[in-house]
Amino acid sequence: MIEEPGRVVALDRGAVWVETRRKSTCSGCSAKSGCGQGLMDSLGVRERRGLIRALSDLHLQVGDAVIVGIREDVLLRGAVLVYLLPLIMLMAAAATAAQFSAREPVVILAGLGGFCISWLFVRMRSRHTAGDPKLQAVVLRAMLAGPASP
Template sequence: MIEEPGRVVALDVGAVWVETRRKTTCSGCSAKSGCGQGLMDTLGVREQRGLIRALCDLHLQVGDGVVVGIREDVLLRGAVLVYLLPLIVLMAAASLAAQLSTREPIVILAGLGGFFISWLFVRMRSRRAAADPNLQPVVLRAMLAGPASP
């Protein structure tokens, strides 16, 4: 389970909206001066906060600190679906068009068509996954706001 601390900003039926702080590892990277993320950090873009809808069966209030979690396999499958699948389909469609000895503009259009088809598939799959509670982030626990009373 991948965990992230956050703060409840809104309540929903069976869920809460949690604001998390986006973090980067640029302070530990030797290439931070030559990368786009390092530039974004120096411009202060990294100070943005993320908003997550997490399923919750706890009685929470706005402002409560929580720990949100998501299963590793869900995150990995989502990353493959969003990042790798469109690239593979783009390359496969362009390769197929090239194997058929078509002209270069047709190969380019075939690659773009494959990318568009995979984008439609990812969009359709993400809409279906939005309704599946097994694929949603969950509130694992609430954090104490102050010192515990004896």
């Protein structure tokens, strides 16, 4: 389970809306001193907050500090669906067009067509599974003491 601290900002039936702070991975990078991204993060320019709807059966109030979690396999499958599938479809469609000795503009258009088809598939799949409780974040526990993380 991947966990993230946050603060409850709104209540919903059977769920809460949690605000989390998005973290950068720049602290672990060896090129952080020579990178513009690392400089922007250290100045706080890119500090952003995320809003997550998390299922909860706890009695929470707005302002409560909580830990939300999502299963690793859900996150991994989502990343493959959103990032890898469109890339594979783009390459497969372009390679198929190239196999038939199509001209370069046709190969490019075929690749873009494969990308668009995969984008539509991802969009339909996400709408179809949006209400599935097994694929949603959940509130794991409420933090009893101390200020909220964000």
